[in-house]
Amino acid sequence: MAAVPRDAGSGPAAGARFFCTAGRGLEPFVMREVRARLAATQVEYISGKVFFTTCPDLNRLKKLKSAERLFLLIKKQFPFDVSSVSKGRMCNEMQRLISDDPESWLNAISIWKNLLELDAKKEKLSQRDANPLKRNMGENDIIIAKKSKTEIQENRECQLEKQMEEEILEQGDVITEREEVQEEESENDVAKAVVAHDQGDLTFRVSCRCSGAVAKTFTAQEIGRVIGIALMKQFGWKADLRNPNLEIFIHLNDVYSVVGIPVFRVPLASRAYIRTAGLRSTIAWAMASLAEIKAHGSLKTILPRSQGYSSALRSSAVF
Structure with missing residues (x-):
């Protein structure tokens, strides 16, 4: 299995690499639209998908009309050769999608997080600009809450100081070496727990589509399980099938192997302003x-x- 060479300038500074799904025959329309709306470069297509590079801007990406769904590209490779390979070896080849190049996964995750953070900041700014009175009231409430918290903390600190003074008078000011070692060990345990918690905060789900020779050997559930186990081992993420933070999309067939992250939960093809079901x-x-x-x-x-x-x-x- 040989990987397709990466396009130059796919980093965040030059633009991120995306791909759209489209109905058969609509690929030329998607290519023309991404060039016109997004000023996309390195535009290419295969059956049902259009790949392109553009600046990551959710407001511009939401305006696409001819695409079904939009994904942030992680990997695009040649298909797996399942004709002369055992099932166990195929599982190892699938796991190598993650283990061979973990940096591409981390880069895609960072771009995905930046997209969501920028979109959330823009929404907050727009809400503040639209409701200045509510913003002032909210700021006053925050100030009052902070004052009350500081007063409570000061009272607690005074009580703690009194308790400490009493304990020092009773037990003395000397701390033994054994107590110091125990304190250091407890602090190290807390730090390790915090780091492990930060690494395991991200929850994910794997959505898989397979066709052709791969579908005759594996089911979509089996492929999703193999990829999910590899992600948990490599990055320490947690699986959550119902409400994940991140969804990983994988499409395997006889022509290509594609891995990506859905940019939006709702497909681009859904139109809120269309009430009656007519043409797609x-x-x-x-x-x-x-x-x-x-x-x-x-x-x-x-x-x-x-x-x-x-x-x-x-x-x-x-x-």
């Missing part, structure tokens, strides 16, 4: 782009009798 939103957007319909354009002359499809196309023509 991505197909409707492609039809509207081919018809060169601008924003708020009318489609009555195109589809005078198909009200459902007309509403879907009209809703999709928001450029």
Whole structure:
């Protein structure tokens, strides 16, 4: 199994590497859109997926209309050769997706965290700007709460000082070497526990799709279990199938092996403003782009009798 060479300039400074899923035949529309909307570079596609490099900006990425889902790319490799390899060796090859290059995983995780943190900061700033009165009231509440906390802490400190003075008078000021060693050991144990807790804070889930020769040898659940065990051993993460912090997406077939992180929990293809089920939103957007319909354009002359499809196309023509 040989890895596909990485594209140059895939770091955070030059831009992050993403890929979108798309319906068959819609790849050219996605390629054209990512170039126009995101100023993407190194755009390439395979069946059902479009890979590109762009600056990580959630506000711009959310505006994609022709893509189904958006992922942050971790790895893209040639497919696994399952014809002449045993099942146990295949499991080892899958685990090497993580163990051979852990830095690519850590870089992708850092980019993913930065995206979420920047988006959260922007939302907080927008909420503060929209509600200045609430912001002032919240600041006053925080100041009052801090004052009350400081008063409580001062009272506790005074009580502790009195207790310490009484103990010192009773037991003396000398601390034996044995007590010092015990204190150092307890502090080291606490520090180790804190470090272990920080490393294990991240919870994850593996979502797998497989087809072709790989699907005849392994099920999606088996592949997800192999990858999950490798991630736990390599990074110390914890598995959580119901409500994870991070989702790992893996697609294995006879053409490629792709690993990525979903950028959004909700697919890009879901449109909150489409009430009736007509055409799929991505197909409707492609039809509207081919018809060169601008924003708020009318489609009555195109589809005078198909009200459902007309509403879907009209809703999709928001450029």
